[in-house]
Structures are given as C-alpha cells and as structure tokens.
Amino acid sequence: xxxxxxxxxxxxxxxKLPLQAKKEKVNxxxxxxxxxxxxxxxxxxxxxxxxxxxxxxxLNNDNISDEDFVEAIFVYVYILQESMGNYFxxxxxxxxx
Amino acid sequence: MSENLTKEEILKKLKKLREExxxxxxxFGKGYGFSEPGGMISxxxxxxTAYDLDKIIIGYxxxxxxxxxxxxxxxxxxxxxxxxxxxxxxxxxxxxxxxxEFVSVKDFKEALERELSYDSSDTIYVAWKTGKTFSKNALIxxxxxxxxxxxxxxxxxxxxxxxxxxxxxxxxxxxxxEKTIKTDLGRFPIDRKKVKIxxxxxxxxxxxxxxxxxxxKMDKRKxxxxxxxxxxxxxxxxxxxDHDDDKxxxxxxxxxTTTPGDGEVPKKNDPIKGGVPPIxxxxxxxxxxxxxxxxxxxxxxxxxxxxxxxEDSQTQDEVYDVILRKGRVxxxxxxxxxxxxxxxxLLLSGLDITDEKVQEKYTEFKKTASYSVSELEEVERYIMExxxxxxxxxxxxxxxxxxxxxxxxxxxxxxxxxxxGGKNATGTFGKGIRPSGEYNVDSIxxxxxxxxxxxxxxxxxxxxxxxxxxSKTYNIPVEELTVRIHxxxxxxxxxxxxxxxxxxxxxxxxxxxxxxxEEQEKISGIQNDFDGETxxxxxxxxxxxxxxxxxxxxxxxxxxxxxxSDGVQYKVTNLTVVELATEATKDVGTKKSLKxxxxxxxxxxxxxxxxxxxLIAALGYALRKNETxxxxxxxxxxxxxxKSAERRYASTSExxxxxxxxxxxxxxxxxxxxxxxxxxxxKDSLIDHEITIENVGDMGGQKR
Numbered sequence: 001x002x003x004x005x006x007x008x009x010x011x012x013x014x015x016k017l018p019l020q021a022k023k024e025k026v027n028x029x030x031x032x033x034x035x036x037x038x039x040x041x042x043x044x045x046x047x048x049x050x051x052x053x054x055x056x057x058x059l060n061n062d063n064i065s066d067e068d069f070v071e072a073i074f075v076y077v078y079i080l081q082e083s084m085g086n087y088f089x090x091x092x093x094x095x096x097x
Numbered sequence: 098m099s100e101n102l103t104k105e106e107i108l109k110k111l112k113k114l115r116e117e118x119x120x121x122x123x124x125f126g127k128g129y130g131f132s133e134p135g136g137m138i139s140x141x142x143x144x145x146t147a148y149d150l151d152k153i154i155i156g157y158x159x160x161x162x163x164x165x166x167x168x169x170x171x172x173x174x175x176x177x178x179x180x181x182x183x184x185x186x187x188x189x190x191x192x193x194x195x196x197x198e199f200v201s202v203k204d205f206k207e208a209l210e211r212e213l214s215y216d217s218s219d220t221i222y223v224a225w226k227t228g229k230t231f232s233k234n235a236l237i238x239x240x241x242x243x244x245x246x247x248x249x250x251x252x253x254x255x256x257x258x259x260x261x262x263x264x265x266x267x268x269x270x271x272x273x274x275e276k277t278i279k280t281d282l283g284r285f286p287i288d289r290k291k292v293k294i295x296x297x298x299x300x301x302x303x304x305x306x307x308x309x310x311x312x313x314k315m316d317k318r319k320x321x322x323x324x325x326x327x328x329x330x331x332x333x334x335x336x337x338x339d340h341d342d343d344k345x346x347x348x349x350x351x352x353x354t355t356t357p358g359d360g361e362v363p364k365k366n367d368p369i370k371g372g373v374p375p376i377x378x379x380x381x382x383x384x385x386x387x388x389x390x391x392x393x394x395x396x397x398x399x400x401x402x403x404x405x406x407x408e409d410s411q412t413q414d415e416v417y418d419v420i421l422r423k424g425r426v427x428x429x430x431x432x433x434x435x436x437x438x439x440x441x442x443l444l445l446s447g448l449d450i451t452d453e454k455v456q457e458k459y460t461e462f463k464k465t466a467s468y469s470v471s472e473l474e475e476v477e478r479y480i481m482e483x484x485x486x487x488x489x490x491x492x493x494x495x496x497x498x499x500x501x502x503x504x505x506x507x508x509x510x511x512x513x514x515x516x517x518g519g520k521n522a523t524g525t526f527g528k529g530i531r532p533s534g535e536y537n538v539d540s541i542x543x544x545x546x547x548x549x550x551x552x553x554x555x556x557x558x559x560x561x562x563x564x565x566x567x568s569k570t571y572n573i574p575v576e577e578l579t580v581r582i583h584x585x586x587x588x589x590x591x592x593x594x595x596x597x598x599x600x601x602x603x604x605x606x607x608x609x610x611x612x613x614x615e616e617q618e619k620i621s622g623i624q625n626d627f628d629g630e631t632x633x634x635x636x637x638x639x640x641x642x643x644x645x646x647x648x649x650x651x652x653x654x655x656x657x658x659x660x661x662s663d664g665v666q667y668k669v670t671n672l673t674v675v676e677l678a679t680e681a682t683k684d685v686g687t688k689k690s691l692k693x694x695x696x697x698x699x700x701x702x703x704x705x706x707x708x709x710x711x712l713i714a715a716l717g718y719a720l721r722k723n724e725t726x727x728x729x730x731x732x733x734x735x736x737x738x739x740k741s742a743e744r745r746y747a748s749t750s751e752x753x754x755x756x757x758x759x760x761x762x763x764x765x766x767x768x769x770x771x772x773x774x775x776x777x778x779x780k781d782s783l784i785d786h787e788i789t790i791e792n793v794g795d796m797g798g799q800k801r
Binding site: 004006007009010012013014016017021025033036 | 736739742743746748752755
C-alpha cells in the first residue's frame with residue numbers, strides 16, 4: 001500500500017462533511033465507478049444488463065437512514081462485482097489462454 | 098428502456114433524421130457522435146466553442162458509401178464549417194490520420210501573445226517540472242516548438258479552371274505519424290467556398306492544452322502578500338476566473354510548493370530560493386530544478402540568480418500566480434483547456450434513479466370551423482305609387498259635383514272641344530277673375546277620336562269609372578280618349594283632367610310600408626376546437642354564440658338565419674368544418690428509471706466550479722491553520738473544499754488516469770480483432786445508457 005498526500009487531504013476534508021453529505025459522496029463515487037465500468041463495457045460492446053435491486057431506490061431519499069444506506073451500498077457492491085466480472089470475462093478471452 | 102442501437106440502426110436513424118432535417122438537434126443531443134462540427138467529433142462538444150481560431154477537424158463523418166470512414170472539416174472562427182473530404186474506412190494510409198482538432202498555429206500564436214500581453218513586464222514564466230524560466234517571447238517560442246511536433250500542414254495551391262473560375266486545391270500533410278501522409282482534400286471553387294481558412298501549419302488542440310499545463314507564471318508585483326503563496330501546498334485552488342489584472346495578485350499555484358514543510362505555513366521572511374519559483378517538490382514529483390542554476394537558453398531569462406535561499410530577497414514575497422498549468426489558467430486561456438477540464442468532470446454524472454412520467458401516445462381529432470355570418474338589422478321599406486297609379490288615383494278623385502283643386506296658371510276654356518273647332522274663350526286660374534283653389538266638378542266630357550263628345554252631368558259620377566264605361570261602350574282604348582272637366586261654382590270653364598289636383602296630390606304616395614332584414618357587415622373567423630354545434634364570435638364588443646347545425650346535426654345551408662345568444666338574428670353565409678388528426682401524449686403514470694451516463698459537462702459549469710477556487714484556497718488555508726474554524730464554514734463551503742481536494746487527488750489517481758485513457762483513446766486494433774469488435778472511441782461510448790425499471794417487483798428485492 002502507498003500513502004498519498006493528496007488522498008489523505010481529501011479524506012481529511014471528507015471527514016468534515018456532515019453524515020448525509022458523506023453518504024451522498026459515497027454514492028456519487030460508487031456511481032462514478034459503475035459508470036466507468038459500464039463505459040468500458042460499452043467500448044467493447046459488452047451488452048449486459050446491470051444487476052438491480054430496489055434497495056437502490058432508497059438513495060433517492062434526501063435523508064436516507066443509516067440502515068437503508070448500508071443496504072443500498074450492499075447492492076452497489078454486488079452491482080460492481082457483476083459489472084467487473086462481466087467486463088473481465090470478456091477481456092479474459094483475449095488475455096488468458 | 099435501454100437504447101443500445103447497432104451501428105446499422107444508428108445509421109438508419111441518422112439517415113432518417115437527415116431527411117427530416119433533424120440531424121443536428123436530435124442525434125447530437127443524444128451524443129451518438131456520428132456528426133459534423135457542431136456535434137462531437139473526437140473531443141467533447143464544448144471544445145468546439147472553446148476556440149475562436151481557424152481549425153481543421155479530423156473526425157468521423159457520415160456519408161452514404163463509407164459511413165464509418167473519417168472526414169476532414171474546415172471550421173472558421175465563426176464556426177462555419179465545410180466538409181473537405183470524406184475518407185473511406187478502407188483507405189488504410191489515410192485512416193492513420195489522427196483524430197482531433199487542429200488549430201491554426203498563426204491564430205494560436207496571436208491568441209497566446211494577446212493573452213500574455215495582459216501580464217505585466219515583471220511577469221516571468223516557469224516550466225514547473227524543470228524550473229526553467231522564460232520571458233514572454235521565449236515562452237511563446239517554447240510552446241509553439243512543443244506543439245509543432247504534432248502538426249498537420251494545410252497547403253493550398255491556386256489555379257484557374259477551364260471554365261475560368263478560380264479554385265483552391267487543398268492538401269493536408271500530416272507529419273505526426275511515422276510516415277508523412279499527404280491527403281488531397283480536393284478542389285474548391287473560390288467563389289463557392291463556404292469556409293475560408295488559411296493554409297499553413299495547424300497544431301493539435303489537445304497538444305496545446307497539454308503544453309500549456311507545463312508552465313506557471315510568477316508575478317513579482319505583489320510582495321505584500323507573499324505568504325499567501327504557501328497556501329499552494331495543495332489546498333491551493335485559486336481564482337482562475339478572476340482575470341482582472343488588479344485582482345490577480347492573490348492567485349497561487351498549488352503545483353509550486355513554496356513552503357518549507359508539508360502542511361506548514363511559512364513565515365513571511367522564510368528563506369526561499371531566489372527569483373525562480375522555489376520549486377522544491379511538485380505534487381507531481383518533479384525535482385527541484387531552479388533556473389538560476391540551470392543553463393538558460395538565449396531567450397530564457399535567469400531570473401533571480403542574484404538571490405539565494407535564506408536571503409531576504411524580493412522573491413520571498415512574491416506571489417506565484419499560476420496561469421498555465423493543469424486546471425489553473427486565467428479566463429482567456431481557460432477556454433483553451435476545456436478538453437482537459439471536461440475530462441476531469443467527465444464522470445461526475447454517474448447514476449441517477451428517477452421517477453419518470455410514463456406517457457402514452459394517442460390520436461386526437463380536432464375540428465376547426467371556418468365561418469362567415471352577417472348580422473341582420475330590421476329596416477323599414479316604402480313602396481311608392483307608380484306614375485299610372487298616381488294618375489288613376491287623381492282620376493278616381495274627380496267626381497261630378499265634388500270639389501277639385503286647381504293650381505294657379507291652369508288655363509280654362511269656353512268649350513270642351515276648344516281644340517277641335519269649339520268656342521275658345523279662355524281664362525287663367527290665379528289671374529283675373531278666377532283664383533286658384535277648389536272648384537266644383539260640374540261635368541265630365543270625353544271626346545272620342547272621331548270628335549264625338551260623350552259627357553255626363555250626373556252627380557257622383559266618378560271619372561275613373563265613367564272613362565272605363567265609355568271605353569267599353571265605344572270599344573276605344575282609354576289612352577285614345579280625351580278627357581275634359583268643367584269646373585264651376587263660380588263658373589270657370591273646361592280644363593284637361595291632368596290639370597286637376599294640387600302639386601302634393603300629384604306626388605307619388607306611399608303605397609305600402611314593409612319591415613325588411615338587412616345584412617350588416619360580415620363577421621368571419623376560425624373556431625378551433627369546434628364542438629360540432631356552436632361557434633362563438635364577437636360582435637359590437639359582445640361575445641355571441643350561435644348554433645350552426647340543424648336538429649340532425651347537419652351544418653346549416655347558406656343563407657340560413659339563426660338567432661344568436663344576444664337575441665340578434667344572423668345570416669350564415671359560409672361554413673366549413675375540417676377535422677384534423679394530431680398525435681398527442683398523455684401522462685398515464687410514473688416509472689422508476691435507473692440511468693447511468695458518461696458525458697461532458699458544459700464549459701460554463703466547469704468555469705463555475707473553478708470560479709470559487711480562490712475562496713476554496715483561502716478556506717483550505719484557514720482550515721488547516723485552525724481546524725476549529727471549520728465550524729464557521731458553511732456546508733457548501735466544505736463541499737467545495739472537498740471537491741477541490743478531490744480534484745487534486747484525481748490528478749494523482751490511477752483511476753483518473755484510467756478514465757482519461759478510456760475517454761481519450763480507442764481500443765487497440767489488435768485487441769479489436771481478437772475480440773471481434775469494431776473500433777470504439779469516446780464518441781461511441783458517450784451514448785447514454787438507460788435501464789428502465791418497468792416492473793420493480795420483477796427486479797428482486799424486498800416487496801413493499
């Protein structure tokens with residue numbers, strides 16, 4: 001692992017945010033990551049349906065409870081897993097023998 | 098619903114839209130990217146608006162024969178564009194041409210000179226990675242030299258055609274690859290050339306942006322706030338938008354670490370290496386390479402070589418005003434960095450789960466009535482006696498032994514046949530002994546054409562009837578009979594019957610009075626949303642409704658008279674009803690949509706974020722100086738600080754680098770063939786993806 005000054009600074013400032021803002025930030029960052037993977041998949045014309053569960057809908061609430069938030073993140077983690085797996089499986093056909 | 102269109106489908110749609118002339122609005126809006134300048138080529142859209150320089154663009158072009166080939170466009174300063182050449186996909190040599198925008202070197206140089214002219218003569222420029230310093234002219238030379246490595250050359254030859262028209266023959270020479278590629282762009286008649294861009298060198302806009310990020314600006318003028326320079330340790334966002342010269346004093350570059358220690362705020366008199374921006378370490382890991390100790394080129398100025406670290410030099414108080422580095426440029430140059438900024442912000446949108454209205458299309462039939470009506474007004478009509486009727490009335494009033502009136506000037510005669518040999522002593526009423534006025538009708542004498550006289554003295558004999566009797570008796574038409582009347586009491590003489598009666602009596606009298614409806618001015622109009630029965634219009638400032646169909650629902654025929662809601666009668670003079678079918682939509686409910694998208698943001702948005710950078714710098718400084726002050730910051734301010742820190746971190750992040758790679762390059766052709774997929778570029782991947790949850794219950798998860 002490596003320590004990064006800019007990242008540390010970023011985290012320190014993140015810590016100053018109110019809890020709700022932190023949740024929004026986490027949500028945003030995960031969305032970025034999913035979007036990134038989906039974009040990479042789109043580049044390779046990998047046509048797959050993204051995993052979905054309605055727990056994500058709770059993220060629409062302005063004051064999402066801690067419990068709902070954790071549940072939504074749980075779903076996000078699996079969306080990420082599936083998206084990455086989907087991407088990797090296609091790439092692996094080229095990279096792995 | 099996901100709209101994963103195949104290329105064929107996109108092309109089909111594109112073609113259709115072209116035919117419908119919607120090409121620009123719809124496809125570009127969705128970012129399909131098969132577009133001409135004004136849409137996306139291979140850079141984010143707002144880059145198109147970032148330059149007011151002549152440029153050529155090599156991007157994807159749509160054409161029937163080779164839909165996935167490239168095309169070369171010329172775009173002038175006013176964003177007029179012209180497709181110069183389509184490049185078929187199977188032209189292997191030419192397809193090695195780089196994608197991107199190439200701006201005129203001449204224009205760019207002028208723009209750069211213009212921008213730098215706003216700086217004071219004290220300003221020096223530093224390559225922040227190497228520490229080399231440059232004068233203004235040297236900086237321009239250095240930048241131009243750097244970017245020229247990635248140039249294409251637009252060469253124009255001029256000639257006269259057989260038809261005696263002047264033409265320009267354009268050739269693009271690309272030296273960016275391993276081999277020089279010459280591409281004939283074609284001949285363009287001068288008088289029909291839509292876009293007139295000059296020939297010469299054109300350099301990659303992307304390379305310009307990259308080159309600009311290598312330099313920082315140092316301004317010696319504002320010594321009194323030198324310590325602020327320490328904020329540049331990383332928090333240091335600054336006021337890029339604040340391009341007013343008077344306000345530039347507070348700008349700081351975070352790429353120049355002027356502090357003696359990480360996180361420490363240097364004191365005003367801290368020794369800082371002279372003249373040169375005291376680059377000890379850059380956030381990007383650059384080595385300290387003070388220009389003073391370097392070997393400056395001829396036109397590089399070894400600024401501050403007379404000062405050393407530890408001295409109370411002027412440079413201790415210098416404000417480092419970063420203008421030419423990643424994300425930190427003054428307003429005028431900021432626009433040149435749009436591509437880079439946009440990539441930074443590229444992924445900020447991410448996923449959105451939204452309620453979307455579900456709409457249903459239906460056909461709506463609407464009737465429109467075109468009408469003309471006239472108000473009918475009651476008018477009195479008089480029917481007057483004809484001349485014959487006047488004569489007949491006077492004759493019927495001449496009755497033996499009844500009075501009759503004579504006007505002055507009428508001549509009376511001694512005998513009724515005075516004009517046929519009878520005695521003819523005469524007199525005139527109103528003159529002499531017989532005044533005008535009423536006299537008694539003594540006798541009626543009718544002279545036949547033969548001269549024979551038939552007369553009557555019988556009381557109450559009516560001339561009208563008597564004349565009729567004589568006419569029948571003698572079988573002589575009335576018109577051939579001569580009638581004379583003898584007036585007496587006092588005795589006067591014989592007069593023609595036409596002379597009997599006053600002037601008033603001889604005037605035609607009103608025979609009959611009738612009330613008629615007269616049409617007034619026509620009222621015409623169109624009634625949208627015609628209800629099938631009534632029309633409403635305005636008459637004399639009042640709203641009037643009339644029914645224009647009969648009891649069977651049929652339109653009233655021409656000339657029909659109907660009574661309006663104002664009680665007035667109207668005559669229908671024209672009615673036409675047209676029924677139109679229109680497509681309409683109606684909301685039938687809502688659905689949840691989960692969308693993800695990658696797209697560029699508006700330049701203004703990027704600028705807006707940067708506008709608060711100065712504030713962020715100050716806030717960050719305050720925060721680090723005293724964390725308790727954080728409590729006084731608003732959530733919005735903290736958010737900006739976080740955003741700022743995020744951007745700084747992103748500049749070192751592998752993930753960000755991956756994003757840049759993903760959005761700035763295309764799939765390696767070798768891998769492409771392995772995967773059996775078509776080449777993709779940013780434009781392809783910018784297609785929004787949307788997953789619509791039409792039935793949440795089927796998507797899993799807890800039912801609610």
